[in-house]
Structure formats: C-alpha cells, structure tokens
Amino acid sequence: MSDRTEPTAAQLADWDTRFKSVTWTLLPNPPLAPRAQNAMDEVLLEEMAAGRRGPHVRFWNWQSKAVIIGRFQSVKNEVNQDAAAEAGITISRRMTGGGAMLVEPEGAITYTIAAPESLVAGMSFAESYQFFDSWVLGALRELGVDAWYVPLNDITSSGGKVGGAAQARKHGIALHHTTCAYSMAPGILTSILRIGKEKLSDKGVTSADKRVGPLRQQTDLDRDVIINHMIEYFRSRYGLQSDNFRAEEMIRLDQLVTEKYDTPEWVYALP
Numbered sequence: 210m211s212d213r214t215e216p217t218a219a220q221l222a223d224w225d226t227r228f229k230s231v232t233w234t235l236l237p238n239p240p241l242a243p244r245a246q247n248a249m250d251e252v253l254l255e256e257m258a259a260g261r262r263g264p265h266v267r268f269w270n271w272q273s274k275a276v277i278i279g280r281f282q283s284v285k286n287e288v289n290q291d292a293a294a295e296a297g298i299t300i301s302r303r304m305t306g307g308g309a310m311l312v313e314p315e316g317a318i319t320y321t322i323a324a325p326e327s328l329v330a331g332m333s334f335a336e337s338y339q340f341f342d343s344w345v346l347g348a349l350r351e352l353g354v355d356a357w358y359v360p361l362n363d364i365t366s367s368g369g370k371v372g373g374a375a376q377a378r379k380h381g382i383a384l385h386h387t388t389c390a391y392s393m394a395p396g397i398l399t400s401i402l403r404i405g406k407e408k409l410s411d412k413g414v415t416s417a418d419k420r421v422g423p424l425r426q427q428t429d430l431d432r433d434v435i436i437n438h439m440i441e442y443f444r445s446r447y448g449l450q451s452d453n454f455r456a457e458e459m460i461r462l463d464q465l466v467t468e469k470y471d472t473p474e475w476v477y478a479l480p
Contacts (some may be wrong), residue, residue, distance in 0.1 A: 243275035258380035269319040307375035348442035367423025
C-alpha cells in the first residue's frame with residue numbers, strides 16, 4: 210500500500226542498539242480511573258526527571274469507559290457530552306497532544322514507554338514515533354497481524370487502523386504512549402466523538418474518522434494474551450525487569466488527580 214513505511218536495515222540496527230543501551234523496567238498495571246491513568250504518566254515523568262526512576266514500560270488497565278482528549282483539544286469540539294454522560298463515559302485530558310480516543314476497559318490496549326530524550330537524539334519527531342512503537346509491530350506480526358506504521362503516529366494494518374500514539378517532551382524525558390483498539394461496540398465511536406466537525410483550534414487533531422480494525426477482528430486471541438506477548442517480545446530483545454510503584458508515587462498521584470486532572474480548569478480548558 211502507498212502509505213506503508215518500512216525502516217531501512219540501518220535504521221533497524223540503530224534502533225536495536227538504542228533500545229539495548231538502557232535498563233528497562235516493567236511497571237504494574239492495576240485498574241485505575243481514566244483521569245488517574247493520565248495523571249500517572251505525569252507522576253512518572255516527574256520521578257524520572259528527579260532521577261528516582263529510569264526508563265520504563267507500563268501497560269494500562271482502565272476502570273471505566275472514557276474519552277481521552279489531547280492536550281490541545283477542546284471537549285466541546287471533540288465530544289458529544291450528552292451522549293457521553295448517558296453512556297457513563299468519563300472525559301479526561303492527557304498531557305500529550307494528538308487526537309481524541311475512546312477507550313473501554315476490555316476494548317483497548319494502552320501502554321506508555323518513557324526514556325531520556327538522549328535515546329532519540331538525532332531523530333526527527335516522525336522517526337521517534339516509529340522507533341518507540343517498532344517493537345509492537347514486531348510483536349503483532351508474530352501474532353499474524355499484518356501491521357505497519359503510517360507517519361506521523363498511526364499503527365495500521367490490512368484490516369484497518371489499529372492504534373495511534375502521542376508524545377510529550379519535558380525535563381529531558383521523552384514520554385510516548387499508544388492505544389490500540391482490541392474490540393469496540395458497534396456505533397459507539399461515532400455516537401460519542403464529533404468526527405469530522407469543524408475544529409475550534411488548528412492544533413486540534415482527530416484521527417477517529419479513519420477506519421478502525423480492532424485486533425479482536427484480526428486474531429482470535431484474548432486481550433491479555435496479546436499484552437503478555439508484547440511484554441515478552443520486548444523482554445526477549447531488550448531486557449525488562451519488573452518493578453513496583455512506590456508509596457510516594459501513589460500519594461503524588463492522588464494529589465495530582467485532585468489538584469489538576471479532576472478539575473474543570475484542566476478537563477475543559479480551551480487551547
């Protein structure tokens with residue numbers, strides 16, 4: 210397909226060297242409320258900037274359904290708020306840019322990968338997106354999903370778009386997170402998200418209008434099986450040591466949710 214991009218052999222060798230140059234940890238994945246999940250990325254970025262935590266991979270488990278909007282989007286422009294409220298869907302804003310996404314607890318596979326910016330030194334933003342998700346493409350291909358990357362930030366396949374990524378660069382840290390669709394209730398995307406509507410800001414980006422190909426439609430594997438395969442794929446190539454959240458991090462998480470991520474000033478901010 211014309212939108213298919215494949216890294217060169219030299220790029221792959223360079224990426225492999227970069228991934229192996231740091232020590233990676235795998236963090237737990239307890240179910241958290243949507244706004245707590247978004248806040249956790251900021252907590253861990255703060256911890257990395259302070260030198261108390263290193264490069265890590267974290268898979269998310271969602272307590273409830275949510276619409277997650279990008280840092281530079283507006284709720285009014287992206288979300289049908291009445292439909293979201295009726296469906297019990299939380300609206301949350303993340304610290305990274307990009308477009309709105311709809312997640313359901315058993316319908317999404319979301320992960321964060323964070324490392325010092327030095328890991329992507331010399332890369333364009335476009336290459337850094339593909340770099341951080343390259344291992345996931347390999348894992349999906351091993352499961353029989355013909356997946357590839359479409360710049361700037363999409364994972365797609367012959368069955369449709371699988372996922373999208375977003376990044377933040379702050380305090381010398383590159384934080385990258387990706388959500389892949391595992392399953393999706395029919396019609397829910399178009400009833401909750403204002404797909405194709407005029408933007409209030411030219412920084413607003415939507416990718417929801419692209420045809421989605423949930424992994425459940427492309428493989429008969431359970432969600433947890435796919436996640437575990439992704440983890441072991443990464444571990445076998447780059448190493449991955451299991452770690453736990455610290456008490457201070459959980460205290461900071463509660464504080465950040467209360468003071469920022471749960472507030473109307475953050476959720477309903479206009480870009």
